[in-house]
Amino acid sequence: MTVNFEFERDRAYNRIVALIFGGTYDAATPLSERKLAQALDMGRMPVREALRQLEQEGVVEVRPARGTFVRSVTPQDLAEVYRVRDALEGLAAELAAAAGPTAALSACGMRMRIMSRDASAFTAAEIDDAGTEFHNVLMEASGSVPLSEAVRLFRMRFRLAFHLPRYFAQEIAQETLTEHIAILEAIEARDPAAARARMSDHLARGLDLRLKLETGVGRKPAKGSDSLSNSGMEKTQ
DSSP states (O other): OHHHHHHHHHHHHHHHHHHHHTTSOOTTSBOOHHHHHHHHTSOHHHHHHHHHHHHHTTSEEEETTTEEEEOOOOHHHHHHHHHHHHHHHHHHHHHHHHHOOOHHHHHHHHHHHHHHHTGGGSOHHHHHHHHHHHHHHHHHHTOOHHHHHHHHHHHHHHHHHHOOOTTBOHHHHHHHHHHHHHHHHHHHTTOHHHHHHHHHHHHHHHHHHHHHHHTTOSOOBOTTOOOHHHHTOOOOO
């Protein structure tokens, strides 16, 4: 019984996360426990536990007498989360460069370089996924267990703050691909200072874009592209 409940709770968590980052819910839409349970075709208890976990992770918030909502992200929130992410991932890039690339990081780099040869042959979502993998593998390549644990602790908060809709222009995806390869090149060159600086520059550009989107001055969606909610996929940069 316990194993089955844990499975249902994890399944509810993963599906609710997909809905939130897929654009189905925003800060103005209440997350009804009953409606979610019906939509996901599961009991209310695993849904309740999933929402409780997301509240602890800072993704949703309970507003007294109103219900549970996706946590709104202010420009100040973005800047604060950026400072934490810059410190953690900048250090990860520095440590990975000092140790040299792992086999997993090299394999990820090979895939990104194949994409860069003709980025137009890949969708923005595919390039985006490669970038997500790069950040994850880079953290492992740092060789620091405490650092990896710290990032896992803030993982969902990072994702909420830096989430970018994947219907934005292919151009953006290609730019981030180039930035990821530049970070990798510094790691391959065993240059910790350059690796950290390039990671900081990469995250700073991501923050700038996210802030522009908040104020409505970001770049327009690519013509004829699909929204994240249509693709059923999600991401964090």
